Amino acid sequence: MESSSDTFGKDDSADAKLQESRVVTEEEWLQKWETNNIGFHNEQGHPLLKKYMDIFLDGRSGLKIFFPLCGKTIEMKWLADMGHQVVGVEISESALKDFFTEQKLSFSEEPIPGIPGKLLKSTTGNISLYCCSIFDFTSTITGKFDAIWDRGSLVAVNPCDRERLVTIAEIYALLMLRATLRPPFYVPDSEVKRLFGKSCDITCLEKVDGLAERPKKWGLDYFWEVLYMLVLK
Template sequence: MESYSDTFGKDDSADAKLQESRVVTEEEWLQKWETNNIGFHNEQGHPLLKKYMDIFLDGRSGLKIFFPLCGKTIEMKWLADMGHQVVGVEISESALKDFFTEQKLTFSEEAIPGIPGKLLKSTTGNISLYCCSIFDFTSTITGKFDAIWDRGSLVAVNPCDRERYSQLILSLMNSRCHCLLATCLYDPSKHKGPPFYVPDSEVKHLFGKSAEQWF
């Protein structure tokens, strides 16, 4: 688990309470994509994944890797090109279509059995992106994962939904799952989020002993 700071940071769970009533709706996130207000998107790929790629993969091949709230992150293409199976979840259909267009990948669309939304799948078969609410997604849809890259999901989830989110993530981890998490440390009295302030102490509270699998 590694945190990075935009301004000023300290690991103090009391500070996180300053944002606990803040709620961002799905409509607001969709509006960000529609207006291209996506400063959270990194066109060069996240440096944290580059730094810890070897530890994240741990010499394993053919992994099934989960990207929660994936947007159009280019790291999905990196890992697919390495021979891994990539699965992402994102509420914005335009973000997912932008990913395939920008990465020059053809894809098909199909319904997701049992939940509202659709599956956008590369014709190569190794990238499956689910356009649906993260909280409608379950392990019955895809099974469990060998690795999870949370590059901006936990810090985007509303504080009131973090317990539900952590339970979902725990349910998607297999026994050897490696998880890489990027969080933000800053003065939450000066920024209302998102991204939200999530100190290490809260990560440990949310994920319990499984936090040892996060780095």
Template sequence: MENSPDVTGNEKYFEAKLQESRVVTEEEWLAKWQTKNIGFHMEQGHPFLRKYLDLLLNGRKGLKIFFPLCGKTIEMKWLADLGHHVVGVEISESALKEFFTEQNLSFSEETVPQIPGAKLFKSTSGNISLYCCSIYDLTSTVTGKVDGIWDRGSLVAVNPSQRERYSQLILSLMNEKCRCLLVTCLYDPSKHKGPPFYVSDSEVKSLFGKHCEIKCLEKKDSLSERPKQWGLDSFWEVIYVLMLK
């Protein structure tokens, strides 16, 4: 595992088991935003999205693109400026408000009748709609089906015990031509408890393989200062494209 993202089936099983019971509460996530402990936020965006954008779009214009656990991801404005409609969901209200403020976008605030306690923050231009609620409260009845999904830090952030629930939600939001770009990470989970959580290739296939064609696009050595601070000496990012069968 140390020098390669490829490990044996037994190693994958035992390594995944190390994080199986790990739970990060909503309160902990909110605290991260309140204390600005948001090392997972990428100020310059993620190069994978720009690299594989054409694959996500597949020649289509004016798509509805979903950002699960969106935070204040800057690519939301970028894709909206390209003529797409962005839909996001995030538990932290401060993160969503910071997104609009930092991107110099005016916005409105609405209630969401189908989700008690939820709020919808919508850009004045109407092409960015961000829901403030638990991702598990979201349904296609609320958002409609989507044409594309950018999952850079979502699957690796949800609690391992909730991955099946998460994958079923993602599948339920995909229309028949939807393409999902999914980024996971590989490392030695005996050295870091997560998040981000270790998600193996076999786990991706287990979660999505029944309903989706899955293609691994790239495995990138992404060891940087942040993973080193966790005690890791190996950290890989893997990007897949998922398409409904």
């Protein structure tokens, strides 16, 4: 492992600035799920979480783990099967229902007190997925978390909303791992430092060249995936 340093070049930082005014609307995200345009979903689960699972859990059991913008990521099932309590937030109801269907889990539905949306909860009680805006979700709904696994919410939210997302993360998390990807919004190492440096100790665990066939189909010339561990100071 290495301490976080700027692993991106000047051209990458310039590329990030070009995207600052770009906005992806909630309707566009919902449309992606409705049309199954979800190239960002990894059907095999995230290999970096498997690789660094021991660091993420740090020998702890029975954790309450948060998945922001969870989609239907199967890592939620992994951690629930290990005995942890999983809480996810996702705006797309179809994504959450797909998760339960594909993982062969029965679930119930109920309203979320105080905010628009609904809670989809496994009948086993250890997976609670909230269908609502991440920015409506507060600590009064679920309390604090022991850890966050965030595969890509920082690159999924619009750049203008990053500060709000960070505030949510800092309220909830004692430990988080965050993987930043190339699309849809580029997040250089310097941006991670800017957003989290004052409140968290940041370690870059690994940087992976992920330019496989799927990213090439998106028209990308390069695709870097970076895994950070962030621990509140």
